[in-house]
Amino acid sequence: METEAAGNNLYFTFGVIADIQYADIRNGLNYSRTRERYYRNSLRLLRNAIKEWNEEPVAPNFILQLGDIIDGCNSQIKASEEALQTVLNEFTNCLSPVHHVWGNHEFYNFDRKQLLKSVLNSKHLEGDIVSSNVPSISIKTEINPDDSEAFYGYHFSPFPKFRFIITDAYDLSILGRGKSSKKHNESVQILKSYNKNENPNSPEGLAGLNIRFLGFNGGFSQEQLEWLNAVLDFSDQNQEKVTVVGHLPIHPGSTDPVCVAWNFNEMLSMLQAHSSVVCFIAGHDHDGGYYLDDCGIHHLTFEGVIETSPESQAFGTVHVYEDRMILEGRGRIPRRVLWYRER
Numbered sequence: 001m002e003t004e005a006a007g008n009n010l011y012f013t014f015g016v017i018a019d020i021q022y023a024d025i026r027n028g029l030n031y032s033r034t035r036e037r038y039y040r041n042s043l044r045l046l047r048n049a050i051k052e053w054n055e056e057p058v059a060p061n062f063i064l065q066l067g068d069i070i071d072g073c074n075s076q077i078k079a080s081e082e083a084l085q086t087v088l089n090e091f092t093n094c095l096s097p098v099h100h101v102w103g104n105h106e107f108y109n110f111d112r113k114q115l116l117k118s119v120l121n122s123k124h125l126e127g128d129i130v131s132s133n134v135p136s137i138s139i140k141t142e143i144n145p146d147d148s149e150a151f152y153g154y155h156f157s158p159f160p161k162f163r164f165i166i167t168d169a170y171d172l173s174i175l176g177r178g179k180s181s182k183k184h185n186e187s188v189q190i191l192k193s194y195n196k197n198e199n200p201n202s203p204e205g206l207a208g209l210n211i212r213f214l215g216f217n218g219g220f221s222q223e224q225l226e227w228l229n230a231v232l233d234f235s236d237q238n239q240e241k242v243t244v245v246g247h248l249p250i251h252p253g254s255t256d257p258v259c260v261a262w263n264f265n266e267m268l269s270m271l272q273a274h275s276s277v278v279c280f281i282a283g284h285d286h287d288g289g290y291y292l293d294d295c296g297i298h299h300l301t302f303e304g305v306i307e308t309s310p311e312s313q314a315f316g317t318v319h320v321y322e323d324r325m326i327l328e329g330r331g332r333i334p335r336r337v338l339w340y341r342e343r
């Protein structure tokens with residue numbers, strides 16, 4: 001029985017929430033007109049989530065905000081700053097520190113330089129819990145906002161032998177970087193080689209998994225993959241349990257293929273080659289998803305707040321134990337027991 005299993009000591013917990021996409025406008029529909037979007041109510045659902053996290057018997061060690069914190073339509077109505085401030089004001093009531101991930105809607109509202117200078121840059125939370133008998137690799141470095149090729153990524157260890165890595169799924173993207181940047185031009189080439197449509201968000205003519213080559217998706221640069229590989233080498237050697245976090249899902253089994261990262265296959269095979277990786281957490285696909293891959297990595301895609309009806313909820317708290325994590329989902333998010341893979 002689960003409750004009698006080994007490793008019943010709760011180490012720590014963390015909260016997760018995805019795709020809030022707040023805007024001070026009345027409800028609308030998604031592009032394919034199949035789902036309602038509750039732009040104003042998403043703020044109320046966030047408020048409830050924060051209240052519940054704050055009242056939990058074990059305070060969450062941290063919260064993962066998985067990106068798309070405000071909707072792109074704010075840019076058209078010139079309300080980007082105001083909408084962001086409104087959502088961040090809610091987060092100031094949260095007793096746990098918040099790690100922010102960047103999604104496509106961040107780039108509809110802001111460029112990378114603005115994001116790096118904003119509260120949505122949570123890299124200052126980088127670091128390891130210091131323990132005398134546990135090795136640490138955290139070297140605190142700042143990302144230079146004037147570096148037009150920089151990616152937004154960092155890692156932290158909130159508890160000995162556990163590490164979380166925040167990744168940048170729009171490192172290669174046609175969104176967010178200036179037209180003179182090398183990565184911007186590389187991204188235009190990649191996208192155009194698959195997607196011949198004038199509208200880069202149109203999937204017309206794209207078959208199977210190639211449907212992911214759309215302007216609102218993106219991918220990981222070689223530079224980022226090498227950085228991640230080096231962190232994971234350390235984690236493997238030190239028998240850590242690693243959860244990798246990003247806006248875009250990287251396993252087609254965990255999402256609609258229209259939401260998968262461009263070079264998901266490179267990322268996936270790298271993670272599978274590192275015995276320390278136990279879980280990948282993403283947002284972007286508002287319907288959510290889950291897949292346990294052949295190597296035993298859990299791929300969790302969190303249901304989006306924006307498409308959650310006012311009567312429901314969409315957030316979770318993950319309880320971390322020696323041998324498993326348990327996701328206690330609320331509302332649309334199911335409860336899941338995530339046993340760690342065999343080494």
Ligand SMILES: Nc1ncnc2c1ncn2[C@@H]1O[C@H](COP(=O)(O)OP(=O)(O)O)[C@@H](O)[C@H]1O
Pocket residue numbers: 030031032068104105199201202203216284
């Ligand atoms: N099938 C499609 N064809 C053309 N444009 C699309 C299509 N799906 C989405 N878009 C456009 O892509 C952008 C992002 O789509 P949206 O569904 O709002 O993304 P998200 O799920 O991240 O909120 C929007 O500008 C939308 O109009």
